[in-house]
Amino acid sequence: MQARQRDSLLVASLKDSLGAAVITFALAVVMVGLRVDVASGRGAELFLENRWLAVAVAVVVVFAGRFAMNIFFWKRDDPPSLNFSGLLPEGGIGERSSKAIKYGLLVLAVVLPFALMFWLGARGSRQYIDLAILVLTYVMLGWGLNIVVGLAGLLDLGYVAFYAVGAYSYALLAHYFGLSFWLCLPLAGILAAFWGIILGFPVLRLRGDYLAIVTLAFGEIIRVVLLNWYEFTGGPNGLSGIPRPSFFGLEFTRGEGGFANFFGLDYSSIHRIIFLYYLIFALALFTNFVTMRLRRMPIGRAWEALREDEIACRALGINTTTTKLTAFALGAMFAGFAGSFFATRQGFISPESFTFLESAIILAIVVLGGLGSQIGVVIAAIVMIGGFELFREFDQYRMLVFGMIMVVIMVWKPRGLISSRTPSVALSKNVKGISADLVQEGRG
Amino acid sequence: MNTWDNNPVLKVEHLTMRFGGLTAINDLSFNVGRGDITALIGPNGAGKTTVFNCITGFYKPTEGRLVMNRSSDEKHLLERMSDFKITADAKVARTFQNIRLFGGMTILENLMVAQHNRLMIASNWTIGGLLGLGGYRKSNLDAIETARYWLERIELIDRADAPAADLSYGDQRRLEIARAMCTGPELLCLDEPAAGLNPKESLELNNLLQYIRKEHDTSVVLIEHDMSVVMEISDHVVVLDYGVKISDGTPEFVKNDPHVIAAYLGVEDGEVELVEEEVGL
Numbered sequence: 001m002q003a004r005q006r007d008s009l010l011v012a013s014l015k016d017s018l019g020a021a022v023i024t025f026a027l028a029v030v031m032v033g034l035r036v037d038v039a040s041g042r043g044a045e046l047f048l049e050n051r052w053l054a055v056a057v058a059v060v061v062v063f064a065g066r067f068a069m070n071i072f073f074w075k076r077d078d079p080p081s082l083n084f085s086g087l088l089p090e091g092g093i094g095e096r097s098s099k100a101i102k103y104g105l106l107v108l109a110v111v112l113p114f115a116l117m118f119w120l121g122a123r124g125s126r127q128y129i130d131l132a133i134l135v136l137t138y139v140m141l142g143w144g145l146n147i148v149v150g151l152a153g154l155l156d157l158g159y160v161a162f163y164a165v166g167a168y169s170y171a172l173l174a175h176y177f178g179l180s181f182w183l184c185l186p187l188a189g190i191l192a193a194f195w196g197i198i199l200g201f202p203v204l205r206l207r208g209d210y211l212a213i214v215t216l217a218f219g220e221i222i223r224v225v226l227l228n229w230y231e232f233t234g235g236p237n238g239l240s241g242i243p244r245p246s247f248f249g250l251e252f253t254r255g256e257g258g259f260a261n262f263f264g265l266d267y268s269s270i271h272r273i274i275f276l277y278y279l280i281f282a283l284a285l286f287t288n289f290v291t292m293r294l295r296r297m298p299i300g301r302a303w304e305a306l307r308e309d310e311i312a313c314r315a316l317g318i319n320t321t322t323t324k325l326t327a328f329a330l331g332a333m334f335a336g337f338a339g340s341f342f343a344t345r346q347g348f349i350s351p352e353s354f355t356f357l358e359s360a361i362i363l364a365i366v367v368l369g370g371l372g373s374q375i376g377v378v379i380a381a382i383v384m385i386g387g388f389e390l391f392r393e394f395d396q397y398r399m400l401v402f403g404m405i406m407v408v409i410m411v412w413k414p415r416g417l418i419s420s421r422t423p424s425v426a427l428s429k430n431v432k433g434i435s436a437d438l439v440q441e442g443r444g
Numbered sequence: 445m446n447t448w449d450n451n452p453v454l455k456v457e458h459l460t461m462r463f464g465g466l467t468a469i470n471d472l473s474f475n476v477g478r479g480d481i482t483a484l485i486g487p488n489g490a491g492k493t494t495v496f497n498c499i500t501g502f503y504k505p506t507e508g509r510l511v512m513n514r515s516s517d518e519k520h521l522l523e524r525m526s527d528f529k530i531t532a533d534a535k536v537a538r539t540f541q542n543i544r545l546f547g548g549m550t551i552l553e554n555l556m557v558a559q560h561n562r563l564m565i566a567s568n569w570t571i572g573g574l575l576g577l578g579g580y581r582k583s584n585l586d587a588i589e590t591a592r593y594w595l596e597r598i599e600l601i602d603r604a605d606a607p608a609a610d611l612s613y614g615d616q617r618r619l620e621i622a623r624a625m626c627t628g629p630e631l632l633c634l635d636e637p638a639a640g641l642n643p644k645e646s647l648e649l650n651n652l653l654q655y656i657r658k659e660h661d662t663s664v665v666l667i668e669h670d671m672s673v674v675m676e677i678s679d680h681v682v683v684l685d686y687g688v689k690i691s692d693g694t695p696e697f698v699k700n701d702p703h704v705i706a707a708y709l710g711v712e713d714g715e716v717e718l719v720e721e722e723v724g725l
């Protein structure tokens with residue numbers, strides 16, 4: 001009996017794999033095996049090249065892969081994958097370890113530049129501090145977008161537009177009026193929030209997929225305007241020579257009156273990098289602080305209620321339009337802050353930095369991290385941005401791995417890495433997080 | 445004279461609601477007495493929920509007037525107001541036939557969201573609250589106190605920090621009523637609050653409604669299918685069939701109105717006696 005079963009498992013697997021191999025062969029013969037090329041040297045003559053080896057490889061890979069999957073998983077009564085879920089912690093990362101991660105990351109972030117300097121020296125650590133700045137920028141953007149998508153449940157695919165507004169606000173104000181970074185930072189936030197309201201007003205009547213599409217369009221509109229308003233924004237050439245931030249009036253320059261001179265240090269360009277690091281760190285923490293406060297305030301609770309059930313909100317006398325607008329404007333404001341930081345860090349901006357891909361990456365960070373989870377955003381940003389940059393050498397495979405990681409995370413944890421929701425108010429002391437299965441994702 | 449004509453909290457006048465070619469409500473007029481429990485009954489598809497949706501602004505009536513008389517003598521024309529204003533300003537709250545709680549939020553949070561408008565003002569539209577100014581902290585504590593009060597009433601105080609979606613059906617119904625009460629309404633519209641409840645839960649619901657009526661200045665309109673519930677707790681019954689009012693009066697009056705029994709049981713007037721026997725009315 002046992003033997004028979006094994007046999008039929010083998011036969012069934014073989015049959016299935018052969019079928020797949022045949023299909024692969026049929027497809028690969030034309031799509032991989034034959035290739036039309038333009039012959040160099042003999043004029044522009046076309047000729048047919050054949051790559052039978054590649055076809056054979058494809059067929060063998062599909063056959064072997066399919067066979068293995070059949071034997072070990074699909075056609076088995078007791079696939080080992082059944083036991084996989086037991087290996088993972090129940091309900092994802094628990095409350096306590098999530099807290100530990102939070103403080104661990106915070107301490108790490110505070111000491112990071114000095115630790116890197118200590119180990120790698122000023123020259124060697126520069127690249128890593130730069131990377132950390134980039135990661136923190138995305139953490140901040142993720143936190144900003146988390147207000148809109150994670151808390152209020154409004155799917156915004158054009159978030160990068162507000163990042164662009166912030167960056168261009170600072171660049172243009174500095175360019176035309178010579179305003180300093182510290183004055184422009186709040187202005188950029190206010191302008192971005194203003195644009196958030198302007199764009200949000202017509203858009204927020206829409207729900208779900210429609211909202212997503214229209215926000216996407218608005219994001220592109222802003223970019224296209226920046227690209228084509230040549231006289232004002234410099235068009236595709238962008239704006240360069242954006243002034244660097246000062247440290248309480250001290251410029252990071254060599255010689256008399258500079259930062260290094262004032263504190264009696266030897267001049268090093270790393271000072272500015274470290275300063276920028278702490279600047280974005282402070283901005284990101286500010287974003288987090290405000291968001292966490294707001295979550296415990298009526299407006300934050302209304303956002304989450306909106307995500308849960310908009311109709312019920314209206315029945316409770318909540319003005320859903322203004323509630324959505326505040327979420328949109330606030331998210332935009334933080335993107336504006338981050339944008340002006342981006343401009344001052346780069347010293348050069350062009351519309352190329354604000355493509356849809358940026359919006360998609362920020363959204364991916366929020367979704368992978370777990371909608372509404374602040375710490376999840378941090379982990380996702382580190383994994384995605386950090387990983388993406390660290391593997392720069394692998395160039396073409398990078399995107400592939402990146403996509404694979406995203407798929408794996410979404411299959412493993414469809415609701416993101418950290419998917420439990422902490423109540424915003426509680427009667428008892430130690431409250432449990434709410435499992436993501438109960439929490440709605442929002443329909444716009 | 446009866447309360448509903450003497451001292452109405454809500455006057456529905458010539459209300460008509462059409463969906464394309466379908467007339468869901470046709471020239472409906474009735475009054476809701478202040479302090480009364482008014483039952484709106486009728487067979488499936490009679491248009492009861494549609495009446496609620498018109499009162500609470502989710503639908504704009506095709507024709508007709510809906511006048512809300514606040515106890516402060518303010519009058520609100522509900523058909524001109526947007527849905528959230530009706531709750532916020534005219535003080536009409538409602539529940540839904542298919543329960544609409546914030547399932548991913550705790551029970552306490554559900555009740556806090558219901559006090560949104562009051563808390564927004566106390567927090568100076570968030571700015572004061574964010575800066576930690578003045579009265580917000582106190583108002584927040586007051587709001588929690590109000591929530592606690594209602595949680596004790598509906599006997600869910602022990603589960604205050606559990607997600608609303610984890611509650612049993614009967615508890616969810618009562619929580620939805622408590623949540624509506626947290627908006628401080630003068631008129632409470634309940635869409636089939638007893639649907640799907642077991643007899644014990646049904647009894648608890650009756651007690652809750654009696655309590656609300658007695659201890660708070662809240663008039664109640666409820667949609668109900670269960671005749672025994674209606675007869676027991678309501679002061680005034682309005683009967684709809686195919687969007688038209690077929691009877692209106694005290695439970696005693698309505699119970700003996702042959703139109704009602706005919707429509708409600710779906711039989712000819714002649715067979716009424718017979719069926720009455722069967723259902724034990």
Ligand SMILES: Nc1ncnc2c1ncn2[C@@H]1O[C@H](COP(=O)(O)OP(=O)(O)OP(=O)(O)O)[C@@H](O)[C@H]1O
Pocket residue numbers: 463466468486487488489490491492493494495541
């Ligand atoms: N939004 C709408 N669009 C079109 N028709 C509607 C709409 N809402 C309700 N109707 C129709 O109006 C009629 C009355 O519906 P309503 O939901 O008010 O009935 P009801 O008395 O609440 O019934 P039930 O006891 O089943 O809840 C039905 O025929 C329904 O199909």
Ligand SMILES: [Mg+2]
Pocket residue numbers: 492493494541
């Ligand atoms: Mg109904």
